[in-house]
Amino acid sequence: MKILLVMSPMLRHDTHLLSDKDNDIPIGLCYIASVLKNAGHEVAILDGQITPCIEEKMISLIKTEVYEAVGFSAVAQTALGTIRLSELVKKHNPDILTIIGGVHPTVTGKEVLIQMPSIDIAVVGEGEITILELIDCFKNKRDFKSIDGIIYRRGDDLIQTKPRALVQNLDEIPFPEYSLIDIEKYTPPPGLFFKKPIAGLITARGCLFNCNFCADRVIWQGKCRLRSAQSIVNEITLLVEKYGVKEIKFFDSTFTINRKRTQDICNLLIEKDLNIVWRCSSRVDTIDPEMLKLMKKSGCESISFGIESGDEEILRKMNKQITVEAVKKAVKWANDAGMEVKGFFLLNYPGDTVESTEKTIKLSRELDLDFAGFNLIFPSPGTHVRRQIEDHYEINQKAWDNLNTPIGNEVYFYQKQLPPGYIMSVYKKAIRGFYFRPKTIFRAIKRIRNIEMLKSYFAGFIRLLKIKANDRK
Template sequence: MKILLVYPLIREFMVPSMPPLGLAYIAASLKEAGHEIKVVDLNGDRGNGLSYLTKLLSNESFGMIGVSSIITQYKRVKELGELIKSIVPHTPLILGGPGPTSIPELYLKNCSADIVCMGEGEEAVKEIADYIQNKMPLELCKGIIFKKQDGSYVNTGKRSQIKDINTIKFPAWEMFYTIKVYLENYLFKHGRKKGMSILSTRGCPGECNYCMCNFGRMLRMRTAENIFSEIEALVRKYDIEHIHFIDDTFITTVKRVREISDFFKHEFRSLTWSANVRVNFIKPDVLKIMADSNCVSLAYGIESGSPTVLDYMKKGFTAVQASNAIKWTREAGISMTTYFMIGMPCETKETVRETIDFCKQNLVGGEFFFVTPIPGAELYEYAKENKIINDEDVYMEHVGEVRDFLVNLTNMSNEELFAIKENAELEIKEHLGRHNITVKQSVRKNPRELVHSLPKF
């Protein structure tokens, strides 16, 4: 069956820099099943992608169309669904990815979709294609919600997760004519010419209340051999120079870190690499192993220096553990990025002061992201229960980047929250400047203007 896969526009204010990994996995899975696949990447091909898509829809016949997206692409998915159905109203439209998984009914209702795939899609999408091709009842396919002819919805229930993720086919980047754009503009390439994302684990045992935990709480790991087979292919095909592990939980055991580091050290000495890491999984000996194998940077989601806020977030670590991780990372000679947010319901001037002091003492930070409730997270339910979010469709249309301000969950006024954020950033930046540390400014709008232009949800 001929299948069309589409990736919507995202972060139009910057060059395409994060390849659509999820859709590449789906393309590989469908290709393995024998289907004829075409991919249109509207984010990577911003000049001609839309006209190319329109031409394909008008001139070719597809058995089904799939769109993969994250939460911040909701508005684009709505627009894309309307366009697709205006040209091919009877072709089944399937939505998947973290966005539709987080709030499937809303996507089914508002995005012109026929089917929403919930959770991991590699196995489910093959079944969906078979059911459509062979005209079998969709009720038999687990892990989807679909719209019947009478307009009613059918939820087939949760699908079992893929237990052995080593069996999953590597992402089919050869099907993306836009791949060069992503490699050369990769967000985390750390000064190298070409970089690429690798997902070495799925799932996260953390319980952070602001995270939807897309792959569930059960941690599943790929073997070092499987990971490096993928890296070998990327080096051979695209001559990449940097790998970034986008896992929620990269460090699982010392043994696994040692195996992965040994591969970099002995087989790919010319490559540099980086990873997202939890501070409570960090130890000096582990960092030394990583540094010796060309690990050049780690990203820590510390979020707050206040014990009160960390406990509220259910981060699972303390400010002391975070300080130790920062200290040990510096001692290992690895650079780091630290992320902080402001605006949890328990946030006060006092808790912000604790975070300021933490950043100054540890010489990190400099910019705060606003807390944004996202579907699938405990914090999102809190916002709905407290009537902070009333119209989910309108809210989702406005969910954008982490630097944007959408809702105020605190007891402070909007003006107070903005003033505290600005003053905190200024104080930290001035302190870091005295230690010759420069903080990049990435705010895209005047924060003061945002206070008076917030939409009603």
């Protein structure tokens, strides 16, 4: 069969579909493409994140190519983009099978097909095995009821089958089909890379922790599975030797979740001597000075920590299971190892007060961080914090009803102990206060090592100036 896989774009305020060059490779679609291609199907990928005039491109492809199925990958923020494109597909050829997979259908269930009348089937959870069975049934005109992990239409009814069992050995899944994308077109936002081209890797699925704001446990059934160190390094070798990749971004929420595996990956990278740099995300309680030094030696130039709050009580309410003291130690150790260090913080968490918020902002400035990311809590479907907000807080209905649109950082609910307008004001204050100070600027200048980084940092600084200018309007 001939199958088109589409990474859905976001929908702007003016109802135009948005493409943006600052995006990661569509790793999930590349995995799906790989299993389909190995099964003998003809597959193409259309990435709405980086394709200008995506609607015109989609119409052209549907008219000129004889696709029998179109699969969309979507998160909450790209749901409206998926609706728009799936409507175009059905308008030009109602016989094409339309499928949606990814985080959004996994956490929303049947609601996704109510939202999207032009989608025929939703894949819930892991899609590699499901998509093969689904395409086989469609090709041979068999009923979908025997396929685990899907929601499909039967007349006016929505039928959800039993959950798909997780793949136990991730090494058995073939590497993503990188040949269907142009890796050089994918560049992270300014200031967030060292070398180009850059590729992303997934080394694990799931998480052992249970933060109340995170949807990982919903998506991965509360389990965590790891690829082997050898499989990971084999994929990196492929990316370097075949595609000329110079930097790797590990997509895992906690790359360092298993100490021995982390050490094995580092030692294999040192042994292979691939001349690659890499970056990862970690928790402050899964690293130590010895591990960080080994990571640095193997090419790790940047590490990100989910710090979230500077208030111990808020960290407890988040079920983060870390302390402010542990945060301070981890950031110091990463600096001592010579890494670029990023910290991410959440504002307006349920229970936050003016005092706890000020503690968070103060901590972000006290720590030796190169970058700080501030976000207002986003109530992801299926999470504990979403249920908590729905049950106990006054909802900002306009923002809540538009969770599927890229409306930026919004206050999704109100807390009586926080004055009106305080959160948006302090959010802007946090960004300005961190970046527009000599300490942050000097750290950035010291880290510049090539012309690419200079251009990237300069572009990032211009963006910050625009943000500051907009704040004054």
